[in-house]
Amino acid sequence: MAAALEITGLRKRFRRDGEWLDVLAGVSFDVGPREFVTLVGPSGCGKSTICNVVAGLVRPDAGTVTVSTGRVAYMQQKDLLLPWRTVLDNAILGLEIQGTPRAAAHEEARAMLRRFGLEGFERTYPATLSGGMRQRVALVRTLLCRRELLVLDEPFGALDAMTRAAMQGYLLRLREEFGRTVLFITHDVEEAVLLSDRIYVMAARPGRIRAERRLDLPRPRRATDPGVVTEKAAILDLLHAEMSEAFA
């Protein structure tokens, strides 16, 4: 089966303070259809740049990016809810731009919001919601876009532990229901192990893939599962080795 996302030899340099910075130095990986793939790495390894390239916001200096499923849906740590739109109108933003009539879009969004426990908040403005609720709305918006590939760049990073756990549960259940392909970015190794089918461990400065881990652990996974613990330890070792190299 053709990969949903295929990246080969991605290179990107940025100019910072008058110098050229190699952010990505030949990154190659792929994400299969309906796979949950996570990129884990220290800060500065270019994870966000990869997301921006996949989303089409940044052009690479070299390499290819092939998204077989058309455009991607992108969600960041910032919820980016438009403050002047109600929760419902924020949720339908993608649909609206795609040309869906408002009534139909509203209906679809209402159903989704209900599933996320946001029933009753359709007419409120983002300013009155907490961070967790806003990120939920952002997730609804992202999912409603009907795009096969979801790129999620540390989406739960700003949330407290309990909310994060809940959101992770959500993501998994909805992926089962809607069968989307996910490229997930995080620096939280445990989160990566709990969610992913495969994990790429990245190195920084310049950014490159260091290792690939296939997780054949049964779901649902818990942090205390021995398989999870082992995997997490292994990945942390890889990362620590990375860090010591960097500081040497």
Added chain:
Amino acid sequence: MRIARRHLIAGGAAAALAGTLGAGGRTAAAAPRTPLTFMLDWFPNPDHVPLYAALGAGYFTQAGLNVNLEVPANADDPLKLVAARKVDVAVNYESGVIFARAQGLPVRSIGLVVSQPLTTVMFLKSSGIRRPRDLAGRRVGFAVSGLEEALIDQILRSDGVSKANVTLVNVGFDIVPALLSRKIDAVVGAYRNVERIQIEMQGQAVGMFAPERYGVPPFYELVLIAGDAAIAARRDVLARFVRAAGRGLALTAAHPDEAFKHYVRLNPKLDDTFNRRSFEATLPAYARSQHQLRERWAAFSGWMAAQKVIPSAVPADQLYTNLAP
């Protein structure tokens, strides 16, 4: 009428300084001199030559007075400050005194500087206007003085035309540019010794309607004012001031060149052709005596009331006092 004269440099600061320095070189009498604050009506201009002549020739000093000359920041300062006893004597206009007294300000005229009207309705000869009724259907500009509508109304009515037939336009302070740019056809409140000279110096001929020829009672253009309380308390001092001013007027009549020299010496920036020509145009209008006529005050006050610019005529006795007949 207060009309702003744009051409006159604000040599006020220099003038004030010169004023406090007093006489030109003559030593004071042994007795200490009484200080007196004296405010002009506007920036120094040729109307004030006799006063500067008195200052320069030391007449105030000889009268035992130490005169501190000031230039007002606003046009209505002289009346208000004299009424409030912050200034002892000031220069102002007959209409100013009447307006003030009608409002209850305790000021009155104690002497004269310019005893003939200077204000006119002025127009370019090239406009084709020959008599007041030619103004019908035209635009007449004015600078706000409180009296402009009354004047134009009187002049028009005397020639059988109603004020409703002209468009009155407030042209702010710049009445000469307004006239020269032909945005208006005539202007109320232009002085025969100021704006006329300015326009002639631009190469244009002017025509004028003198208000006193069209039914406006003749009025004193420039008077000296003081407050009731000051007159009661310091009558003698004020009388000496008026007499000294009178001497300045006499000097101006007898020896105009000498008077003008004093003016220019105390206001170096005003030593130019315009001031010279304006002064010569003013000569016939300066007061010959300090004796004010009751009929003049009564008639003009009555006219202002008839024109409804004041609610009722102010009794002449409240408007003037002859301190130095």
Added chain:
Amino acid sequence: MSVLRAAQGDRAGAAPANLHRRAGVGAGTRLRAYAARVVPPLVLLGVILAGWEAAVRVFDIPFYILPAPSRIAGVLAGDRALLLGEAAVTLGEVLLGFAIAFVVGVVLALAIFSSRTVERAVYPLVIASQTVPVFAIAPLLVVWFGYGTLSKIVMAALIVFFPIVVNTVDGLRAADPDMVNLLRILGAGPAEIVRRVRVPAALPFVFSGTRIAIATSVIGAVIGEWVGSTRGLGYLMIHANAQLHVDLVFAVIVYLSVMATALFWTVSLVEWAALPWRRAETAAQAEGEV
């Protein structure tokens, strides 16, 4: 669903019922809140007026230097018709001038925002236009636009123009670039981005500039009237001054003050009505959330 609720810990209130309850309590608290906003300035104003009246009487200040509030009140009542008539003229000039400046200003701001060339060429001139003192411009305007209402309108417009342009440009630039990117990813074209993101983001700034502008435009109209007009509060002021009607002068000042304040608050009211999301924002901030 219930999993999520349990894990929330949100202070925003889990159940919609909470929201409604908070809003319902509003009636009494809203009145109290309104009173809390209106009463202090009124009290202060009252104190100032009382002090003014007392000072005039105690120090025997003559009315032609500083009239007592009681005297001014008498003129406000007695010359009501005259004052209202002239106020209507000035208000007309202000509103027309404002309308023109608003349209021109917003268009220019959009041009400055969209084109670097326009920005580099025009923006410095816009700023320079503000440094010329109003009094110096007024006679020029009269020369160019005549002695009629037009020069007053242009005068008001010139004063309003600058804050509108600057604030609108700032507002257009204020849009979160990440939000702009989000819309790009969602497939929106540049015009759509302007419509959906930049304009709504700019609106609070535009209102802010408008609020300032409209209050100061009253000054512009008045100065325009000083140098060339026969109607309006500015004209009435100098005419009253020439005739030594000092209390009428002060009555005019009261009118001008009230006019500027009323216009200021009208803009705030329009903003409040037009931008409900701002209400939510301020309310949330007030309660210490966000």
